[in-house]
Amino acid sequence: MRLTYFGRLSDVAGCGEEDVDLPASVQDTLALRHWLDRRFATDAFVSDTVRIAIDDRLLPAPQTLEGATRIAFLPPVGGG
Amino acid sequence: MMLEIGPHPIDPAAALALIRKRAPAAGAVVSFTGCVRAEDGRVSALLLEAYSPLTERGIAAAMEETRRRWPLEDVLIKHRTGWIEAGETIVFVAAAAAHRRAAFEAADYLMDALKTDAVFWKKERANSGEERWIEPRPEDHEDRARWEVEG
Numbered sequence: 708m709r710l711t712y713f714g715r716l717s718d719v720a721g722c723g724e725e726d727v728d729l730p731a732s733v734q735d736t737l738a739l740r741h742w743l744d745r746r747f748a749t750d751a752f753v754s755d756t757v758r759i760a761i762d763d764r765l766l767p768a769p770q771t772l773e774g775a776t777r778i779a780f781l782p783p784v785g786g787g
Numbered sequence: 788m789m790l791e792i793g794p795h796p797i798d799p800a801a802a803l804a805l806i807r808k809r810a811p812a813a814g815a816v817v818s819f820t821g822c823v824r825a826e827d828g829r830v831s832a833l834l835l836e837a838y839s840p841l842t843e844r845g846i847a848a849a850m851e852e853t854r855r856r857w858p859l860e861d862v863l864i865k866h867r868t869g870w871i872e873a874g875e876t877i878v879f880v881a882a883a884a885a886h887r888r889a890a891f892e893a894a895d896y897l898m899d900a901l902k903t904d905a906v907f908w909k910k911e912r913a914n915s916g917e918e919r920w921i922e923p924r925p926e927d928h929e930d931r932a933r934w935e936v937e938g
Contacts (some may be wrong), residue, residue: 773803784909785923
């Protein structure tokens with residue numbers, strides 16, 4: 708699974724993009740948020756201000772990860 | 788309608804010449820050039836991060852909406868990404884119409900839409916070298932809300 712982190716989340720994750728093998732227990736976006744928070748020792752991903760795009764489509768959470776190839780995490784976008 | 792998002796420097800004069808060439812029937816062309824503010828020498832550069840193709844998709848939708856609201860000959864947006872030094876052009880927006888009112892309002896509307904709806908993350912680098920991500924400003928949403936009433 709390819710994970711993409713935008714904005715400040717790339718600082719939290721230490722990279723903008725990575726390929727990871729998710730554990731079998733991570734089946735939907737909510738589980739993925741909690742898994743990433745544990746992995747990076749943060750509470751940044753579970754925040755409801757962070758939106759998730761699955762294969763470049765913004766979807767209301769939580770969603771199944773079945774069939775997905777790229778998951779992107781979008782914190783609030785900056786103003787002027 | 789033309790949209791370009793990328794890391795290359797923007798030449799506002801060339802962009803203005805381009806929309807005039809694309810819209811020869813226009814009697815009015817209004818353009819806006821946005822630059823990175825130095826904030827009294829405090830800011831040295833701004834990082835703009837886009838998410839292709841979502842960023843392009845969102846801006847294209849705003850451009851379509853603009854064309855629906857005003858009778859326009861053409862609209863053109865160039866938006867830079869990557870690190871941009873203070874004083875350099877970050878965005879160029881132009882609207883071409885038969886008459887000035889539509890061109891002025893369309894350019895204004897497009898900038899408000901870009902400020903609030905466009906998917907860009909911004910990081911500021913201070914002259915001290917310190918970097919920080921910029922969060923949304925409430926007044927950007929107030930600017931955008933003007934248009935909801937006026938419809």
